[in-house]
Amino acid sequence: MKAHSLLKGLVGAAFLIGAAVSAHAADTLAAVKAAGTLKVGTETAFAPFDYIDAGEHTGLNVDLFAEIGKELGVKIEWVALPWDGVFPALEAGKFDVVAGPATITKKRLERYRFTPPIAEATIAILKKAGDTTISKPEDIAGKKIGVGKATAQLDQLKEFSETLPTKVDVREYPAFTESYADLAAGRIAGVANSLPNIAFVASQRKGTFEVVLPPFGKKSYFGFIGLKDADHAPLMDAIDAAMLKIKADGRMAELQKKWFGASFDTPDAVKDPAF
Template sequence: MESNVMGKTVKAALLGATLLVAGFAATAQADTLADVKKAGTLAVATEMQFPPFDFLENNEYKGVDRDLFDEVAKELGVKAKYIDLPWTSVLPGLEAKKFDLVIAPVTITKERVKRYAFTVPISEATAALMKRADDKSINRPEDIAGKTVGGGKGTSQLAQVKEFGQTLSPQPTVKEYVDSNQSYADLAAGRVDASVNSLPNLAFAAAQRKETFAVVLPPFGKPSYFSWVGRMGDDDKSLIEAINTALVKIQKDGRLATIQKKWFGMSQELPTTVPEPQL
């Protein structure tokens, strides 16, 4: 009887060890890039209310990110599945593994690099201001003292204008919006005196409505960059590396410059590694 019990105990122990090893092996083999290539589809999310990077025109998704990620998907040999979400849902959705990458432009900051894996930059992102074209009272960033400024909630540009505002007297009132387009609408209507966003976004908006808007130069923010983001961790490391390889190739062969000229009217020389954030 004792021998029988001991035999069962040994078998149970061996089975447990086998399952444990198998579990470790499965964990070691988990790889998002391999899964994506096997499925043939890469699910990416953005907010399609952020021109010229992401926007809808006649219900068709267009912009810098669409054109650029189409090229990245070709390099990876997969099809892109584009998901439209409010900005406030994009990063939480990534962490919840509802998709594999965020292509909404995310400013590289010291806090965010602790939480997310950034790709190499896809655009410059220095914060600037836009005013109404007929407003003669704002000619430089410091002229927003005592005025009302609108910007997208949760963006680094909004955080920067709040910090900048603290250096002014009287301090400006900062109004938060769900997306930048709402801020622009209130600016045109006279409900705010200026809108804050990245310089590329504002340059595009002003170019589209020259009679309504004008960019306030120079930009007031610290030099910064937009990137795409993935999850931290070994499972997603190969995916980010593959995307970085594709982005560098696209920059070197001129495809990135073509996309930039299409949407910005000019090209930008970008770092080919993730820069140390200044924000």
């Protein structure tokens, strides 16, 4: 009788613990609000979205998440790490959402949930100022071109390379800042990155870099990333709603103009990416 009662008690306790854990996991938004903090993962070497200036973390993402935090009524806690470690850390629960941002692609949509787009991500080439050997995208054939490791820009560059008479000598970098340093030193002929990124870099280093136009590849967009499951759906719904409000009242356009020099006409959602 005692053994039966003890077993019954243990089963009941296990059920209650399991139910508590399940309820906690299923209410991520409530957990974030209870803690008063939204943890955001990112790298800090992707200007003008996230970068370090005079020792301070700055960029469009910092400003935009400050507005998202106001809408949700929480503070933002930043967690910085290399880009190729961001997605594994998100899945490991190190933070609630990824700022990045990341290009919205079909493959990524299968595994992750994206927020409304924050800017275009169409790829273009950055070259050294005065370099007359590259005047259009096709001129990178056979040349050493830097690109970020584990990025959609890498995939697009490789795809574009296949259309050229001589394949591009693709050089992968853990951080784009390293590729810009190699470009300035003449170790590579160009850097492939999204147009907003390289336009910002060129504007900050006039006389050093120039943008090669037009951009190439398929039109794409940047978005923030969260986990694609029922547990995180309430949190992602709340972030989406906050961002659409920020877009509707003009705050998004103001931030785009501040960091890119122009605003972007982006859709409210991307359900069928170009690639």
